[in-house]
Amino acid sequence: MEPERRWLRLRYIAGVMVMFASLLFSLAASKSGDSPTVQDLYESLESRMGYWLILGNTRHCGLYRKGQISPFPIAKAQRAMEEKMYMRLNLKPGSKVLDAGAGSGFVAIYMARKGLSVQAVDITPHHLADAKKNVKKHHLEDKITVDYGDYHDLDALPDASFDGIYTMETFVHADDPAKVLNNFYRLLKPGGVIVFHEADVVRLSEKFHHIMRLSHCQNTLKQGGYEKLIKDAGFINFTLEDLTEEVLPLWRFFGILGYLPYQLFKLLGIQDRFINVMAGVESWMNWGDGRYISVRAVKA
Known part of the structure; x- marks a missing residue:
């Protein structure tokens, strides 16, 4: 017995x-259905758990040496990506910048520590709460202002009020990329710079398009699209750096970590309800369908 x-x-x-x-x-x-909003995506428990457990509540990739295998320490790589952004902005201390889609505020905090004055905006309630808490924790209230702001509609901000504007993996969420760029152009002083760390699409497969829609990145530009769009908005001196291989270690980690759960979700037919797991695994398995790029341009 x-x-x-x-x-x-x-x-x-x-x-x-x-x-x-x-x-x-x-x-x-x-629970956001087939066409989630940005708020749906980032307010989901899956997103919150993933960003907290894996990325330390920082909402962007890390930058690694080409050929590196290990993604650790992730926080060090994230600071390297923020340094890359700062170097691409190439602004003097005291310059005023707009962080368009600030998340939990860690990029803004890095920029403030480098001597920049930052206006941080976001549309997701818990991002704004986190950013304000983090700014206060680091005693940077005199360097960083955090407010609700949709980069499609920034009429409350005056013309020619910024020396630089950047997006760290947020421009991919734009419903109307041309409108957002026109807003940025209006807000910049003559000679002001934009820097975007974003993704573009090399091969738009049906699977890739499905993932982009579920992660509210359905308007992600095709390869070559950034240069045309930015020049059409009136910017000059466009440059692009391909950082795809330098973000691979973290995405490889996402793919390996999520592979078995993703197969289980597929078996149960619920994979679309775990958007971040699906995006991580499929991006790793189809590496090369998209790129991670840094683009920079100047207001004429």
Whole structure:
């Protein structure tokens, strides 16, 4: 009887674990449907857990040496990406910049520590709360202002009021990229700079388009699209750096970490409810369909 009781206990434990996993999956899964908003995406428990557990609540990639395998330490690589942004802006201390889509405020904090004055805007409530808390924690209230702001509509901000504007993986969420660029052009002083660290598309497969829609990046520009759009808005001195291989270690980690859960979700037919897991795995498995780029231009 002892082996039978042991087997019953194992079945009971396994059943409890399955029930717990099912509950966790149901809680974490996105409920935003087929066309989520940006707020839906970032407010989901899956997103919050992932950014907190893996990325330290910082909402952007890390920058690594070409050929590096290990993604660790992730925080060091994220600071390297922020340094890359700062160097691309190439602004003097005291310059005023707009962080368009500030997330939890860590990029703005880095820029402020470098001597820039930052106006940070975002449209997601918990991002704004996190950013304000982080700015206060680092005693940078005199260098950083955090407010609600949609980069499609920045009429509250005066013309020619910024020396620089940047986006760190947020321009991909634009519903109307041309309108956003026209807003940025109006807000910049003559000679002011824009720098975007973003993705563009090399090969737009059906699967890739599906992932882009679920992650509210359906207007991600095709290769060559940034140069045309930015020049059409009136900017000059366009430059582009391809950083794809320098972000690979983190995306490889995403792919490996999420591979088995993703296969389970696919088996259960619920993979679309775990947008970040799907995007991480599919991007790694189809590396080369997109690029990670840094673009820079100047207002004439």
